[in-house]
Amino acid sequence: MVVVPLPPGAGRTMKKIFLTGASSGIGRAIAEAASAAGHEIWGTARKAERVPILPGVHRLALDLAERESLGEIFRAAWREAEGFDVVINNAGSGYFGPAESLPPAELARHFQVLVFGQIELLHLALAAMGEEERGLIINVSSLASRLPVPFMAAYNAAKAALALYTMSLQLELPNDKIRLVDLQPADIKTHFNDAIARVERNDPRLARTWQAVDHNMKTAPPPELVARHVVRLMDAPNPPPRIMLGGFFQASVAPLIFRFLPQRLRLWGLRQYYRI
Ligand SMILES: NC(=O)c1ccc[n+]([C@@H]2O[C@H](COP(=O)([O-])OP(=O)(O)OC[C@H]3O[C@@H](n4cnc5c(N)ncnc54)[C@H](OP(=O)(O)O)[C@@H]3O)[C@@H](O)[C@H]2O)c1
Known part of the structure; x- marks a missing residue:
């Protein structure tokens, strides 16, 4: 008997995807991978x-x-697509500087972009998918929601809020028809740091932290790592509620150790890590 091997991707159904932040970094890599897999993306x-011109991508x-x-x-977009199978809340940006230097208006804008805007899209997706009783929503929070980065208080707090909001909704959802995933990247090599609003000050602790943040980003795994996982998640019958992606130490070892440490030791460990 001759068995003809199935072509790659056979058996997979074409998905319609709403993806924020498709112009750069993780979002762009997801758009590229999803397009290559034959999915249709509203990026x-x-x-x-700024959204790349790719097969199946609507900008x-x-x-x-x-x-x-x-x-x-x-x-x-929902009407044009006649419904989305997957909604990915990925867009985001950061602020680096002492917490007290963040003006209230900028703090509010930060939370609008990283929390309230994401939650609004999440609610819209849940309402629309609820009518069809199916769908996958992926919220891109961050490992910073659990291992905060010094001088990024607003960002850490916003990501923690999104992560806990996601977990709370996972509790509220009545069944498994709509899946909700909290994707927590560790450092991933993107243009994220270039887009960060950064306070310049003659402060060695600030300088050392930025050095570490910049070094970690430059030596981090590429966004294609996240994109590959996301495309796989789209076909997973039972996607995990939370997933951490990145380098082995940051995404696997550090969170595990951190979980068991008392708060005083956590703070000490993070200060050592950033040399402050
Ligand atoms: N890279 C990492 O190490 C890392 C780690 C943990 C979590 N994350 C999270 O992963 C997500 C993607 O980040 P990335 O690393 O890929 O960064 P990136 O390369 O800077 O991409 C950010 C994306 O978000 C979009 N964006 C920024 N501000 C926006 C706004 N106000 N409204 C709508 N879209 C906006 C940008 O689009 P335009 O600028 O073209 O509008 C861009 O497409 C973010 O939520 C980030 O917090 C990243």
Whole structure:
């Protein structure tokens, strides 16, 4: 008997995906991998033309800071796609500087982009998917939600809020028809640090932390690592509620050790790690 091997991807159904932050880094890598796998993607960035031109990719403008427009943009995309199988809340940016240097308006903007905007899209996706009783939502939070980075208080707190909101909704969902995944990347080599709003000060602790943050990012695994996992998650019958991705030490060893340490030792360990 001759067995003809199945082509790669055979048996997999084509998915319709809504993906924020598709113009750069992790989001761009997901768009590329999903496009290569034959899926159709509605990819967003603040300027639509920054989203790459790829087979199956629809380019959309969406700014998480502009609250009023989010519902309209999502619903219009949903109608055009006739529903999404997967919604990926990935877009985000950071602020680096002493917490007290962050002006209240900037703090509010940060939480709008990293928390309230994400939650609004999450609610829109849940409501729309609820009617069809199926779907997968992936929220990209961060390992910083558990292992905070010094001088990134607003970012760490915002990611922790998103992670716990995701976990709370996982408790609320009545069944497994809609899946919700909290994806927590460790350092991944992207342009994230280039886009960070950064306070310049003559402070050696700030300088040393930035050196470590910059070094970690430059030596981190590429965003394709995350993209490969995300494309696999789309076909997983039972995706994990939380997944950490990155280098072995950051994504596997550090969180495990951290879990068992008393808070005083955690703070000491993080200060050692960042040499502050
Ligand atoms: N890289 C890491 O080490 C790492 C680690 C943990 C978690 N993460 C998280 O992973 C996600 C992706 O980050 P990345 O590393 O891929 O960074 P990136 O290369 O800077 O990409 C960020 C994406 O978010 C979009 N974006 C930024 N601000 C936005 C806003 N106000 N409204 C809508 N879109 C906005 C950007 O699009 P435009 O600028 O074109 O609008 C871009 O597509 C973020 O949520 C980040 O917090 C990253």
